[in-house]
Structures are given as C-alpha cells and as structure tokens.
Amino acid sequence: MSDADSSLFVKLRSNVQLLVLLYVDDMIITGNDETEISSLRNDLALRFDMKNLGEVSCFLGLEVEKTEQGYFMTQQAYARSLLDRFGMREAKTKATPMEPNLKLKKEEGKMLKNPKKYRQLVGSLIYLTITRPEISYSVGVISQFMQEPRVPHLEAAKRILRYIKGSLEYGLLYKKNTKFVLEGFTDADWAGDTNDRHSTSGYCFNVGSAAVSWCSKKQDIVALSSTEAEYVAATMAAQECVWLKRLIKDILHEDEYTVEIKCDNESAIKLALNPVFHARTKHIEVRHHFIREKVLNEEIELTGVRTGAQVADIFTKALVKPKFQSLRKALE
Structure with a gap:
C-alpha cells in the first residue's frame, strides 16, 4: 500500500510494475506487464465477485479517452x-x-x-x-x-x-512521451474578500502536459501585505508538493529532485530564501514558514514568473480541448 495514498497499491518486482487504485467497489488495475495484470485479475476473481469492463473509459464520472497524443480526461x-x-x-x-x-x-x-x-x-x-x-x-x-x-x-x-x-x-490531455517532471505555480489575491478581507490562495501543479493537482482556497488569516498573502499561498503549495512527491516516488521510485514552484511576488521569494529576513514578518504564524524550510533544504525552488501574458500560457497547460487549441484562443 502506498504511504501517500491508502487507496493506491503498488507492486514492484524487477522490471515489473503493477498499480491498483481502489475506491469502494470500483477498481483500476494497470501496469507494464499484461501477464501480471491478468494473474492479479484472476486471483481477485477467485475471492470476490468481479466484472471486467476492459480498458478504462469511465471511472466515477470521469471519462477517459485514449487518443494518438495520449489520454484525454x-x-x-x-x-x-x-x-x-x-x-x-x-x-x-x-x-x-x-x-x-x-x-x-x-x-x-x-x-x-x-x-x-x-x-x-x-x-x-x-x-x-x-x-x-x-x-x-x-x-x-x-x-x-x-x-x-x-x-x-x-x-x-x-x-x-x-x-x-x-x-x-x-478537459485534461496527458500527452505521451513528455518529460515526467513535477512543476508548480502559486498565486494569491490580497484582501480580495470584501466581507472579511481575507486573501485567496491558489496553486496548480503540472506533470508533463497537463495539471494533476490544483486548488483555490480562502486563507484563514488576514494578510497585512501582498507579500504575506503570497507567502502563505506558497506554503500551501509546498504542502501539496511534498505529498505529490511522495505519491510519485511510490509509483515510479524515482530519485529525489528539486521541484520548481513559480511565484509572481519577488518579496515572498526573498523571504523564503533568507532566514534572517524577518523584521517585518514576526507576526506570521510558524506553520506558514514551512515553505522556507523546504527551500533551504533544496526540496523546493521558489522562482519568479511574470503575470499578465504568461498567465494564459500557464493555464493552457492545465486545460486543453481535444483539438489542442489554446485556452486563450477559445476565450477570445
């Protein structure tokens, strides 16, 4: 069983890899060896009443289409x-x-x-x-x-x-033959909620051609500056990044590498890089300095990115149409 996700079961032996994703009474079995997949399916059929629906096309309301480019969800x-x-x-x-x-x-x-x-x-x-x-x-x-x-x-x-x-x-298009590297983007609006003046954090993580994790959530504190709002958002993204790295390691058993998370606030980046830069941030709760530890340990690299024109390019990676037209063109 995967340490990162209790519903994922992984079997690795020599060059054979077998993955089982279980949700209540629905199951996806995949791997790189058809013989092992068939053997597992037969063993489970002896103990449970199972129905083989063939290659996955619909799972919990998610439609999966296999194309020449990859899988479209x-x-x-x-x-x-x-x-x-x-x-x-x-x-x-x-x-x-x-x-x-x-x-x-x-x-x-x-x-x-x-x-x-x-x-x-x-x-x-x-x-x-x-x-x-x-x-x-x-x-x-x-x-x-x-x-x-x-x-x-x-x-x-x-x-x-x-x-x-x-x-x-x-939907989301996961292309074949793309470099399997995790990268993230984080952003926040400052005091965007006019009811309580809380900011909203957002992040998006891509693997290859499309997003695998994203979130938009209102912060539980009132940020005193845009830097603080972005810093809190970066910490939220760092927490998700750590979990994704563990999950990917359970699946692929790859070596550790530094994940790049892009942020558009230079002050927040400097705050994460400089452990002494705290004169104006003493009020920030300790748990929000999680990002600083991960940056100093070189588990995460927080880098700058321009907003504006590049925003559409970022979300184009996360959302595509079957004909692979860009999101920006679709919204024009």
Whole structure:
C-alpha cells in the first residue's frame, strides 16, 4: 500500500510494475506487464465477485479517452446532466465562469426561498472541478455562501453553468512521451474578500502536459501585505508538493529532485530564501514558514514568473480541448 495514498497499491518486482487504485467497489488495475495484470485479475476473481469492463473509459464520472497524443480526461456527460438538472440547457453561454472584478457580499440581495437548490448546485460544481481547474476559483467563491444564499449568489452560480455550456469539450490531455517532471505555480489575491478581507490562495501543479493537482482556497488569516498573502499561498503549495512527491516516488521510485514552484511576488521569494529576513514578518504564524524550510533544504525552488501574458500560457497547460487549441484562443 502506498504511504501517500491508502487507496493506491503498488507492486514492484524487477522490471515489473503493477498499480491498483481502489475506491469502494470500483477498481483500476494497470501496469507494464499484461501477464501480471491478468494473474492479479484472476486471483481477485477467485475471492470476490468481479466484472471486467476492459480498458478504462469511465471511472466515477470521469471519462477517459485514449487518443494518438495520449489520454484525454473530461466530464462531459456529467456537465450535460448538470445543465439538464438545473434547467440551463437552453441558456446563453458565457466566455468566462465569473464576471471580472465581481465582489459578492454576504448580506446583499434577496434571500432565496429554497436554499436547497443552491446548495445542490454548488456541491455538483465542486465535483466538476476534478477535471476543470479553471472554474475552481469561481466555485470556491460561491461555496462561501451556502448557509444563507441570496439571489446574486445564485446568479453567479448560474453564470458558471453558462460558461460550462460553452466549454463542454474542455478537459485534461496527458500527452505521451513528455518529460515526467513535477512543476508548480502559486498565486494569491490580497484582501480580495470584501466581507472579511481575507486573501485567496491558489496553486496548480503540472506533470508533463497537463495539471494533476490544483486548488483555490480562502486563507484563514488576514494578510497585512501582498507579500504575506503570497507567502502563505506558497506554503500551501509546498504542502501539496511534498505529498505529490511522495505519491510519485511510490509509483515510479524515482530519485529525489528539486521541484520548481513559480511565484509572481519577488518579496515572498526573498523571504523564503533568507532566514534572517524577518523584521517585518514576526507576526506570521510558524506553520506558514514551512515553505522556507523546504527551500533551504533544496526540496523546493521558489522562482519568479511574470503575470499578465504568461498567465494564459500557464493555464493552457492545465486545460486543453481535444483539438489542442489554446485556452486563450477559445476565450477570445
């Protein structure tokens, strides 16, 4: 059993590699030796009632398509079911999941008579973020109003559905013959939440041609500067990076290497590099200095990256269409 993930089982013997991913009563068996795979499948069939569905095409609502370029993962059927369930199949499409610079307030607008529908919609959208990293931030924003949802909150949630309708074919393409190297990106907005002035952290990790992990989450502290907000976001990314490295090591048994995480705040990078640079950061909680330890131990390299034009290029790696058109062109 993998130390990083209790649902993953790995068998390594000589040049034979066997992987089993188990979720309740659903299972994926893969590896580099067909004989070992068949042997394991037969052994399990003697003890359990099993049904072989062949090469994976759908797993827990995730659709996997094998192409000449690699594997394309999407949730088109699930997205269509959401549009039908919430009466948005004939709605007009939107180019973005959220209106630019939108600031939702907790007590602004009329209360919804039936908040259950709103909660069901948000919960369904959260599951869709498994293959749609570009809606993570928008879904994270509307999920903050589950307790007392109002009309503007519902309108923002429906806009996400309008965006999904116009981008049903979007998904993640994992190309063959690409260099298997983990790299990350982190960012944060400073005091972006007008309700409590908390910042929002975000990160995205790529392996090869597409993203394997991403998150958009509101910070649990009020940052006193953009540097602090970015520093806290970098620590959050570092925690995910450590787990991903362990998981990849369990699967591939590769040697340790330094993972590059890109950040657009030079002050946050210098803070992580310089253990003496603490005059203005004494108030930062100890747990947020996790990134500093990993940088000094050379497990992580925090490097600078420009925002603006390069942002679209970063997310193009995370989200592609089957015809491999860029995200920027799709949104024009």
